Amino acid sequence: MSAPTVDTVDTVDTVDTVAVAVFRQPKRVPRQLTAKMMVTTPIVLIVFSSIYFFWLANADLDSVEQRVLNWPSLASATLEHLQLVAISTAAVTLLAIPLGILLTRSWARKMAAVVQAVAVIGQLTPTFGLVILFAITLGIGFQYALIALIISAFLPVLTNTIAGIRGVDQSLIEAARGMGMRRGQILARIELPLAVPTMLAGLRTSIVWNVGTATIATFAGAGGLGSIIVVGLTQNRELITITGGLLATLLALLLDHIARVTDIALRPRGL
Amino acid sequence: MADSHITLENLTKHYPGQQQPAVDGLNLEIPRGEIVMLVGPSGCGKTTTLKMINRIIEPSSGRILIDGENVIEANPDEMRRRIGYVIQQIGLFPHMRIYDNVATVPRLLGWPAAKIKARVHELLDLVGLDPSVYSERYPNQLSGGQKQRVGVARALAADPPVMLMDEPFGAVDPISRERLQAEFQRLQREIRKTIVFVTHDVTEALTLGDRVVIFGERAQIAQYDIPARLLTHPANQFVADFLGSRAGLRALDLVSVDRSSLRHYPTVSHPSEITSRDQPTVLCTDGAPWGVVAPGSDDVINIAPITLTPDLKLADLVSALLVNGAPCAVLVDQAGRYIGGISIDAVQAQVKDLHTDALGAETGVNNVGSHS
Numbered sequence: 001m002s003a004p005t006v007d008t009v010d011t012v013d014t015v016d017t018v019a020v021a022v023f024r025q026p027k028r029v030p031r032q033l034t035a036k037m038m039v040t041t042p043i044v045l046i047v048f049s050s051i052y053f054f055w056l057a058n059a060d061l062d063s064v065e066q067r068v069l070n071w072p073s074l075a076s077a078t079l080e081h082l083q084l085v086a087i088s089t090a091a092v093t094l095l096a097i098p099l100g101i102l103l104t105r106s107w108a109r110k111m112a113a114v115v116q117a118v119a120v121i122g123q124l125t126p127t128f129g130l131v132i133l134f135a136i137t138l139g140i141g142f143q144y145a146l147i148a149l150i151i152s153a154f155l156p157v158l159t160n161t162i163a164g165i166r167g168v169d170q171s172l173i174e175a176a177r178g179m180g181m182r183r184g185q186i187l188a189r190i191e192l193p194l195a196v197p198t199m200l201a202g203l204r205t206s207i208v209w210n211v212g213t214a215t216i217a218t219f220a221g222a223g224g225l226g227s228i229i230v231v232g233l234t235q236n237r238e239l240i241t242i243t244g245g246l247l248a249t250l251l252a253l254l255l256d257h258i259a260r261v262t263d264i265a266l267r268p269r270g271l
Numbered sequence: 272m273a274d275s276h277i278t279l280e281n282l283t284k285h286y287p288g289q290q291q292p293a294v295d296g297l298n299l300e301i302p303r304g305e306i307v308m309l310v311g312p313s314g315c316g317k318t319t320t321l322k323m324i325n326r327i328i329e330p331s332s333g334r335i336l337i338d339g340e341n342v343i344e345a346n347p348d349e350m351r352r353r354i355g356y357v358i359q360q361i362g363l364f365p366h367m368r369i370y371d372n373v374a375t376v377p378r379l380l381g382w383p384a385a386k387i388k389a390r391v392h393e394l395l396d397l398v399g400l401d402p403s404v405y406s407e408r409y410p411n412q413l414s415g416g417q418k419q420r421v422g423v424a425r426a427l428a429a430d431p432p433v434m435l436m437d438e439p440f441g442a443v444d445p446i447s448r449e450r451l452q453a454e455f456q457r458l459q460r461e462i463r464k465t466i467v468f469v470t471h472d473v474t475e476a477l478t479l480g481d482r483v484v485i486f487g488e489r490a491q492i493a494q495y496d497i498p499a500r501l502l503t504h505p506a507n508q509f510v511a512d513f514l515g516s517r518a519g520l521r522a523l524d525l526v527s528v529d530r531s532s533l534r535h536y537p538t539v540s541h542p543s544e545i546t547s548r549d550q551p552t553v554l555c556t557d558g559a560p561w562g563v564v565a566p567g568s569d570d571v572i573n574i575a576p577i578t579l580t581p582d583l584k585l586a587d588l589v590s591a592l593l594v595n596g597a598p599c600a601v602l603v604d605q606a607g608r609y610i611g612g613i614s615i616d617a618v619q620a621q622v623k624d625l626h627t628d629a630l631g632a633e634t635g636v637n638n639v640g641s642h643s
């Protein structure tokens with residue numbers, strides 16, 4: 001067993017000051033899901049989008065607009081966009097959460113600052129720049145867009161995983177050790193369950209972030225709603241640009257809502 | 272010592288980067304089935320000492336023997352499951368029901384579910400929480416005092432012979448604290464654990480402890496003794512100062528009323544029947560006392576009789592005497608029948624006896640490091 005952490009003096013973590021901008025405090029979330037909470041946002045979104053698309057369907061469109069603003073084209077772009085977000089979010093979850101857990105182990109504490117600094121760089125580097133960089137050095141394609149998205153959305157999940165575990169009341173850890181729980185048992189039974197709300201908050205940030213940045217994937221030839229927006233911009237058709245942007249916004253709001261509902265459902269009772 | 276349960280030998284803790292060790296060569300023997308209180312000024316190393324016993328803090332050098340077995344060579348996790356541990360912050364797991372909190376150690380030990388259930392219910396009963404009401408609750412639905420009771424129940428779950436308690440009542444309000452202390456004393460009479468208990472509260476140390484260690488700096492033992500002897504025979508000026516100038520008053524809180532100092536004053540049912548005016552006369556109706564007439568006086572002083580129990584302290588008598596101004600405190604048995612009176616002189620004599628008794632008492636404790 002490693003030496004107790006009581007001996008170590010907490011060093012000032014310079015990265016934390018940068019990461020504050022990203023770290024999302026779990027908000028006071030109601031204890032239980034209510035039907036009202038679950039359906040309000042979807043209803044508002046459905047009503048709003050129905051009105052818009054009803055209007056769009058009956059609008060007088062020119063040939064360029066007609067080529068883009070039709071159901072098959074919009075649906076496939078949205079689907080591509082969703083695919084990018086889903087895969088990158090899944091990858092971020094699978095990579096950043098285990099890494100965050102590792103970095104909170106006593107033997108890896110010193111590495112945490114370095115890794116977080118790298119993640120901050122990933123976050124702060126414009127994703128557009130990354131995509132262009134990949135396009136020049138590696139080529140274009142779906143996989144390069146994905147890598148860029150993963151890099152840019154990595155930090156919130158990593159930071160919140162670390163913050164969530166470190167934020168567990170140290171007296172609980174001491175009580176658990178004093179009762180004879182092994183390190184792994186403390187992690188599985190105490191630290192992770194209590195860190196879940198903070199980790200989910202990070203994931204939520206990451207998802208919404210990804211919906212936005214996935215619009216850039218079009219420059220890597222990966223399609224998505226970004227391609228619609230770009231057509232609008234290059235062909236000088238504001239309606240197309242607005243429609244693409246609106247779809248991305250609706251998608252972000254919808255996914256955020258789903259994440260929020262999941263957050264409440266997964267939150268341990270008693271908190 | 273013949274029946275030493277925990278022995279600390281030359282125990283030292285040196286934190287890196289600090290000039291002085293926090294605990295410096297401590298030797299201490301803790302007898303089986305007793306509560307030993309560690310008390311001292313803040314920063315004296317009492318908490319470090321406690322936390323070295325279950326190796327929450329790893330000692331720099333020295334030996335810790337529990338039942339002759341060196342704790343430092345044992346597997347720390349398995350060793351800790353045999354030691355109850357209660358901390359000031361209690362540390363109940365907020366995401367677990369009270370039931371699961373109490374069941375923590377039995378589950379680690381792999382007890383069958385039925386045995387765990389029986390044990391959890393037994394323990395919740397023991398600490399005065401109805402299992403049918405509290406089992407399913409979460410810690411945030413409990414008051415501070417209730418949480419602390421669950422903390423004690425959780426520490427007792429696997430029936431460990433040794434308990435370590437770090438200021439367990441430090442964070443609860445004064446009224447709950449007194450009640451918890453009284454419950455704790457009652458509990459200890461039943462369970463007879465060997466308990467090492469850290470506190471910064473001298474009164475708590477003297478009230479709860481069978482023995483008290485008073486620490487100076489670097490966990491140097493200034494005195495290790497039974498409470499009565501500490502009060503009457505402080506080993507040095509440091510101990511005397513630490514206990515404060517009101518040792519006599521503290522003794523009143525500590526000493527139980529001795530049945531032998533009871534005197535049977537004459538009783539009458541009406542003041543007109545008083546025959547002797549040399550001593551107090553107790554007024555009774557059907558054997559139940561209600562008043563006292565002082566010697567050489569005709570005035571009847573109304574009193575509320577005090578029930579004699581093993582827990583009755585001298586302080587209770589003195590308090591009654593100060594309030595009603597009677598020449599003696601009137602005591603009754605559980606049925607409310609007069610059994611005798613105790614005058615302030617008798618109280619004083621009992622406190623004086625304490626001094627001589629304590630001198631003669633076989634404390635059986637080595638005063639390592641005392642400057643007497």
